[in-house]
Amino acid sequence: MGAAGPHVRDLQHRLSATGHWTGPVSGEYDAATADAVKAFQQQRSIDIDGICGPETWSLLIEAGQRLGDRLLYLRSPHLRGDDVAEVQRMLSTLGFAVGRIDGIWGRLTAAAVADFQMNMDLSGDGVCGDGTLASLQRLVRPLGDAAIVAHIAERRRLESPGRQLAGRRIAVGEAGGLEPVTASVRRMIGRNGAEVLTVHHPDWSAQAAQVNRFGAAVYIAFEIKPGAPSISYFQGRHFVSRAGQKLAGDIADGLKTMFGLIPAQGMGLPMLRESAMPAVLCRFEQVEGLLEHSREVAGVITDSTRELLAGLSAN
Numbered sequence: 001m002g003a004a005g006p007h008v009r010d011l012q013h014r015l016s017a018t019g020h021w022t023g024p025v026s027g028e029y030d031a032a033t034a035d036a037v038k039a040f041q042q043q044r045s046i047d048i049d050g051i052c053g054p055e056t057w058s059l060l061i062e063a064g065q066r067l068g069d070r071l072l073y074l075r076s077p078h079l080r081g082d083d084v085a086e087v088q089r090m091l092s093t094l095g096f097a098v099g100r101i102d103g104i105w106g107r108l109t110a111a112a113v114a115d116f117q118m119n120m121d122l123s124g125d126g127v128c129g130d131g132t133l134a135s136l137q138r139l140v141r142p143l144g145d146a147a148i149v150a151h152i153a154e155r156r157r158l159e160s161p162g163r164q165l166a167g168r169r170i171a172v173g174e175a176g177g178l179e180p181v182t183a184s185v186r187r188m189i190g191r192n193g194a195e196v197l198t199v200h201h202p203d204w205s206a207q208a209a210q211v212n213r214f215g216a217a218v219y220i221a222f223e224i225k226p227g228a229p230s231i232s233y234f235q236g237r238h239f240v241s242r243a244g245q246k247l248a249g250d251i252a253d254g255l256k257t258m259f260g261l262i263p264a265q266g267m268g269l270p271m272l273r274e275s276a277m278p279a280v281l282c283r284f285e286q287v288e289g290l291l292e293h294s295r296e297v298a299g300v301i302t303d304s305t306r307e308l309l310a311g312l313s314a315n
Contacts, residue, residue, distance in 0.1 A: 045236075046269060169217055170194045173199035173200070175223050188295075205271075
């Protein structure tokens with residue numbers, strides 16, 4: 001609040017392009033601008049604070065990427081945007097495995113495009129241009145969202161012949177100050193035969209990258225943040241992690257005797273969006289209460305993770 005200048009005008013222009021700003025482009029960050037930012041944050045399922053920080057700004061840029069305005073291809077860093085998510089949605093509807101519909105043009109999305117192109121007698125180079133888009137749109141139009149293979153792929157990632165944690169890779173992370181909690185979770189899950197990676201890093205994107213390299217089946221993280229406790233799972237504009245949703249709900253239910261009712265909510269936070277596997281973020285306001293119950297929390301996490309994997313294997 002109170003900021004002014006060309007950067008605020010740019011922000012207001014971008015908010016206008018997403019339909020969240022209808023006022024004059026004044027270049028002043030007033031209450032109306034803050035409300036528009038909050039509305040955008042709510043739509044994108046991120047923390048709602050009315051402040052345009054790096055995460056909100058990045059998502060605003062992504063929201064401005066219109067389908068067909070640029071070539072989409074595999075590069076580093078990966079391309080991101082609403083146009084990427086739309087291509088992923090169309091490919092998934094047609095049965096091509098893109099992984100999660102997260103708006104990030106990664107290896108699986110590039111491979112799915114190349115596979116689609118070869119099926120359509122196109123170039124097969126994995127670059128999505130006008131010809132590939134036209135073919136996708138022509139085939140998807142009569143189908144709608146009847147078959148999203150991304151949900152099937154998420155289930156298959158977790159399926160195992162056994163019903164236990166033995167032999168599975170589980171990742172546990174925290175952003176600072178909660179090492180005793182992750183250590184307790186690591187010990188308890190490890191005693192059940194799982195290989196556990198613990199990650200301690202303030203940058204959630206860096207954590208997600210490390211967990212992806214590890215190849216975890218499930219990723220659980222902890223964070224201290226002002227406000228009511230919450231358990232979050234990934235929810236994007238075209239995809240909800242159903243496995244993450246179940247895990248978050250089971251954890252929230254298991255913790256209620258210690259912390260009261262905790263909402264399980266879908267969010268698009270970087271840790272949830274950028275991890276390739278079902279992930280949950282457990283947020284608490286007070287360090288002391290979490291440390292006091294760290295053993296019980298570890299038990300809930302272990303039981304909920306085992307239940308998730310067992311349930312999917314049984315089905």
